[in-house]
Amino acid sequence: MGSRKVTSSEPLDWQGKHVTVAGLGVSGIPAAKVLHARGANVTVVNDGDDARAREQAAELEALGITVRLGDGATLPEGTELVVTAPGWKPDKPLFAAAREAGLEIWGDVELAWRLRGPDAAPWLAITGTNGKTTTTQMLASILKAAGLRTAAVGNIGVSLLDAVLGDEQYDVLAVELSSYQLHWAPSLRAHSAAVLNLAPDHLDWHGSMEAYAADKGRIYEGNRVACVYNVADKATEDLVREADVEEGCRAVGFTLGTPGPSQLGIVEGILVDRAFVEDRHKNAQELAEISDVNPPAPHNIANALAAAALARAFGVPARAVRDGLRDFTPDAHRIAHVADVDAIAYVDDSKATNTHAAEASLAAYESIVWIAGGLAKGATFDELVAKSAKRLRGVVLIGQDRALIREALARHAPEVPVVDLDRTDTGAMLAAVQEASRLAVAGDTVLLAPACASMDMFANYNKRGDAFAEAVRELGS
Structure with missing residues (x-):
């Protein structure tokens, strides 16, 4: 972990600057409007033309912004800066042309960072393969319990541009960031x-696990x-070691075991801090x-420790950590208990859309009938099945790529x-839940943790979870 002094970026003069915004949608449209309002000449390019x-x-055109539909590959003449939607792949021809012309390429997060005012609220930032949203929401709840003006923003669905340019004043922001945005x-x-964990995901976008x-x-x-890392995931600590930080910044670990100095962890059922105390x-x-953690599944306790570490780094008192965790209610479809039917628990973790998330979900229960399958996104399932086999009472497979899981189970x-x-x-x-109920016995958990994306069968993971909950209700009626 190297040290240096980082200075703030200088205010930019947007008047007359030719900016190309790549992509319409939740980030492109606000970016185009913000830049146009500051006097930039904005052209929006978009692949789709529906x-x-x-x-x-x-x-946008009603505001005087130029829009080119069906042509996201060509760099408009005179472009001085490209601002892209985060999901656009780095290998797009538009970006190759921009790099060849020596232009900078920013995402919506970079734009928000550059546009924030001199007295802007500091950012406590969170990424990882899984648990980002829950941890960011936990952090915001803890900060609020400390009496701080805050919001959970970023990849969580609340625009960072709105947060940094709106009228509301914040003391600190809890910021969820995806690998695309970063x-x-x-x-x-x-x-x-904090980097919560690292597991293969979005490799089709990034090109490799290393990238x-x-x-x-x-x-x-x-x-x-503080750079907060997961003691159980060495790759996150390696990223801290490689980072170039300001002088005095510390590496702080979180662990489900007993914490060492400069770590947060668990001692006899208590979340404890040995990082932000005198004589650690x-x-x-x-x-x-x-x-106090809801739900108290192992991976969610890890989320709580990461959120607590960031809050403590900001100077939040211990009592606010407890109160914030007690006040926190997780979003739907995240290891959510739906109902008990005939002494069998039915749990919806439709948000477990990759193997890493499913592994954490399966580790939370002793005897499971597992409902899995969907779009594998290039994933393999041998490691997941091998680690979870002893917990499985039975498995019900659905979805397009279920054969990959079936073959791993056979092995x-x-x-x-x-x-x-x-x-x-x-x-x-409905059929899956009925089959699962026949495999389960009293005391078991029927767990929807698909380890796959949902779009082969459902519009999104929310719809998949809703279908599971509805099937459970029908089972119990």
Whole structure:
């Protein structure tokens, strides 16, 4: 972990600057409007040319913004800066042309960072393969419990541009950042940041695991107070070691075990801090009980420790950590208990859209009938099945790529009963729940943790979780 002094960026003069915004949508439209309002000559380019895109284009053109639909590959003549939607792949021809012309390429996060005022609220930033949203929301809840003006923003769905340019004044922001956003945010410098975990994901976008990890690691660059890492995931600590930070910034670990100095962890059911205390080699500060975490599954306790570490880095008192965790309610479809039917628990973790998330979900229960399958996104399932086999009472498979999971089960858990539903229609979820209920016995958990994306059968993971909950209700009626 190298040290340096990072200075703030200078205010930019946008008047007459030719800016190309790549992509309509939740980030492109606000970026175009903000830049146009500051006097920039804005051209928006978009690959699609459907009815929705034409409607959005008309809205921007009414303001005097140029929009080119169906042509996201060509760099408009005279472009001086490109601002891109985070999901646009780095290998797009537009970006190759921009790099060849020596132009900078920013994402919406970079734009928000550059546009924030001189007295802007510092950012506590969070990334990781899984748990980002929950941890960011936990952090915001803890900060609010401390009486601070804050908001959970970024990849969580609340625009950072709105947060930094709106009328509301904040003391600090809890910022969720995806690997896409970090890739396009070269000058971001957080107060403190955390990488929760690293597992293969979005490799089709990044090109390799190394590139994916490097983009996640950008979140540590220029940190002022603390780089928070996962003791159980060495790759996150490696990213801290490689980061170039401000002098005095510390590496702070979180662990589900007993914490060492400069770590947060668990002692006899208590979340404790041995990082932000006097004489951390001898002392520890109690923060909360495991029962204050909702739900108290292992991976969610890890989320709570990461959120607590960032809050403590900002100077939040221990009592606010406890109160904030108690006040926090997780979003739907995140290891959510739906109902008990005939002494069998039914749990919806539809948000477990990759193997890493599913592994954490499966680790939370002792005896499971697992409902899994969907779009694998290039994932393999051998490691997941091998680690979870001893917990499986049975498995019900649905979705397009279910054969990949079935084959892993045959290799690593051949004794586990498997029901393979050769269906990808939305009604398959009712059949899956009915089959799971037949495999389960009293005391078991029927767990929807698909380890796959949902779009082969459902519009999104929310719809998939809703279908599961509805099927459980029908089972209990």
